[in-house]
Amino acid sequence: MAFSFIKKVFTFGPKPEEEQAPEAVEARVLESELEPHSREENLPVAADPVLAEEMETAGGPADDVGKDASVEELAEQAEALAPKEDDVSDVLPAEVQAGDMGLVPLSLLEAEAQAETGAPAESTIEDTLPAALPLQPGSGDRPEDEGGVAEVASVGETEEAPAAGLAAEADAEQEPIADPISPAAEEISDRTGEDDSSSSDPFAAPVLPKGFATGPTASEPVALVPPPKLSWFQRLRAGLARTSSQLTGQIAALFTKRKLDDETLQDLEDLLIQADLGVETAMRVTDTLASERYGKDVTGEDVSRIMASEIAKVLKPVAKPLQLDLSHKPHVILVVGVNGTGKTTTIGKLAAKLSGAGLKVMVAAGDTFRAAAIEQLKIWADRTKSEFIGTKLGADAAGLAYDAFEQAKAKRCDVLIIDTAGRLQNKAELMAELEKIVRVLGKLDPDAPHTVLQTLDATTGQNALSQVEIFRNVAGVNGLIMTKLDGTARGGILVAISAKHKLPVYFIGVGESVEDLEPFEAEDFAHAIAGLGQ
Numbered sequence: 252m253a254f255s256f257i258k259k260v261f262t263f264g265p266k267p268e269e270e271q272a273p274e275a276v277e278a279r280v281l282e283s284e285l286e287p288h289s290r291e292e293n294l295p296v297a298a299d300p301v302l303a304e305e306m307e308t309a310g311g312p313a314d315d316v317g318k319d320a321s322v323e324e325l326a327e328q329a330e331a332l333a334p335k336e337d338d339v340s341d342v343l344p345a346e347v348q349a350g351d352m353g354l355v356p357l358s359l360l361e362a363e364a365q366a367e368t369g370a371p372a373e374s375t376i377e378d379t380l381p382a383a384l385p386l387q388p389g390s391g392d393r394p395e396d397e398g399g400v401a402e403v404a405s406v407g408e409t410e411e412a413p414a415a416g417l418a419a420e421a422d423a424e425q426e427p428i429a430d431p432i433s434p435a436a437e438e439i440s441d442r443t444g445e446d447d448s449s450s451s452d453p454f455a456a457p458v459l460p461k462g463f464a465t466g467p468t469a470s471e472p473v474a475l476v477p478p479p480k481l482s483w484f485q486r487l488r489a490g491l492a493r494t495s496s497q498l499t500g501q502i503a504a505l506f507t508k509r510k511l512d513d514e515t516l517q518d519l520e521d522l523l524i525q526a527d528l529g530v531e532t533a534m535r536v537t538d539t540l541a542s543e544r545y546g547k548d549v550t551g552e553d554v555s556r557i558m559a560s561e562i563a564k565v566l567k568p569v570a571k572p573l574q575l576d577l578s579h580k581p582h583v584i585l586v587v588g589v590n591g592t593g594k595t596t597t598i599g600k601l602a603a604k605l606s607g608a609g610l611k612v613m614v615a616a617g618d619t620f621r622a623a624a625i626e627q628l629k630i631w632a633d634r635t636k637s638e639f640i641g642t643k644l645g646a647d648a649a650g651l652a653y654d655a656f657e658q659a660k661a662k663r664c665d666v667l668i669i670d671t672a673g674r675l676q677n678k679a680e681l682m683a684e685l686e687k688i689v690r691v692l693g694k695l696d697p698d699a700p701h702t703v704l705q706t707l708d709a710t711t712g713q714n715a716l717s718q719v720e721i722f723r724n725v726a727g728v729n730g731l732i733m734t735k736l737d738g739t740a741r742g743g744i745l746v747a748i749s750a751k752h753k754l755p756v757y758f759i760g761v762g763e764s765v766e767d768l769e770p771f772e773a774e775d776f777a778h779a780i781a782g783l784g785q
């Protein structure tokens with residue numbers, strides 16, 4: 252038969268005197284196939300988990316496979332005796348190509364088994380064929396038939412009819428043909444003690460490799476562990492980390508082994524002013540420190556505590572909630588500020604909070620100066636399920652504000668938030684536009700806009716002080732939101748602005764995502780900026 256030539260020319264595995272179980276022999280040959288680059292024979296690759304399983308159970312890879320005969324000798328003999336591999340693949344059905352684990356590797360197994368034991372291998376060609384490819388009786392396809400050619404011919408015959416048809420036409424007396432993975436299946440059922448009588452039944456449930464089980468999938472979904480959620484204070488502290496670490500680092504350096512004297516007090520005052528806290532707050536801190544600790548040893552932490560306490564005193568009066576008068580339907584919030592300070596993003600975050608609380612919100616893209624701002628606001632509106640009103644680029648922003656107010660009224664919106672441009676060709680033009688928007692809204696409701704919110708970018712430092720001055724005069728700003736407190740060392744500016752303008756600070760932003768905007772809390776902010784815990 253076909254394997255007789257292989258057993259003469261290939262010697263696989265350990266020395267013949269070693270008694271080896273056929274499965275172990277098979278496993279070594281398969282191992283050689285799984286590592287084609289390590290084998291001069293260049294056997295077909297059988298990257299199949301079932302084969303890998305066999306390998307493992309047979310004791311792992313055999314390092315000496317194929318080392319007994321010289322490759323050249325083997326090749327010569329093989330060529331003389333064997334049908335060409337091409338011939339085999341020519342006659343194989345497309346789905347059973349030479350090199351597929353179902354045929355050639357197991358043929359080699361058989362050859363090796365014969366070489367080892369001197370007896371015909373138990374594994375036969377039937378074992379190597381798919382169940383849908385039964386052998387034809389009397390066609391030289393029995394193991395005892397002579398020569399590989401006959402065996403190949405039998406495979407060829409099967410190829411002539413569709414596989415399914417062949418299965419249907421199979422002679423009733425014909426022996427059942429084992430599934431190509433039956434050796435593995437048998438081995439597994441041997442190990443598990445299961446009845447293997449079904450291994451040749453094409454309708455039998457597949458035998459799964461070790462470690463798998465049949466049956467419905469686990470009903471309990473695997474619980475995904477969400478990343479630990481940071482509290483707002485933790486996010487605030489993280490956001491203000493640059494401001495606080497710079498401040499506390501400098502304070503600690505200043506007070507290392509020094510008693511509190513006039514010089515250190517002056518140095519501290521300078522340091523606090525440079526940190527944008529403002530002259531007023533800086534003096535409050537140094538005065539309190541002097542009255543409590545003059546002439547004594549002072550640590551950086553002592554200073555941080557006093558600083559936090561004084562900052563909190565400045566901030567408390569301005570840390571107020573944004574009052575919504577919902578009797579207005581809508582309560583109109585006009586958002587103003589220099590371009591890039593975070594107006595559009597903040598509107599999105601506010602809309603998320605309000606609509607999340609069940610209020611009906613409309614957002615109006617009054618920044619007709621910048622196309623991206625209109626698109627950006629539309630995205631926020633979609634995301635927050637808010638009503639959206641926009642107009643074309645360059646259109647009159649006051650006209651849009653008017654339309655928005657009317658539509659928001661008609662739709663019974665609770666809140667209307669209007670975005671505005673932060674940059675026009677010149678400041679006078681910008682201010683004229685803002686004044687017009689306020690005037691137009693006032694025609695529909697003399698109290699509108701009910702809130703004029705200004706966004707301030709913390710990274711601009713001292714510049715934010717004059718921005719408030721300007722917008723307050725033009726648009727009647729009556730509340731502030733400070734953004735971008737994350738990633739800046741200039742967060743102290745909020746203290747200076749609060750001390751100077753005394754305008755309510757409603758929210759602060761420490762990042763771009765929706766949860767990064769939270770109501771302003773004086774104590775939290777003061778502690779975070781001083782690097783202290785809550």
Ligand SMILES: Nc1nc2c(ncn2[C@@H]2O[C@H](COP(=O)(O)OP(=O)(O)OP(=O)(O)O)[C@@H](O)[C@H]2O)c(=O)[nH]1
Pocket residue numbers: 588589590591592593594595596597618621624671672673674706734735736737738760761762763767
């Ligand atoms: N890191 C950080 N980025 C922010 C914060 N708030 C807004 N931004 C980002 O700042 C950039 C500018 O924000 P916008 O909302 O477009 O600012 P704008 O004032 O509407 O700008 P214009 O439309 O040009 O007037 C965007 O990339 C925002 O994601 C914040 O609190 N922290």
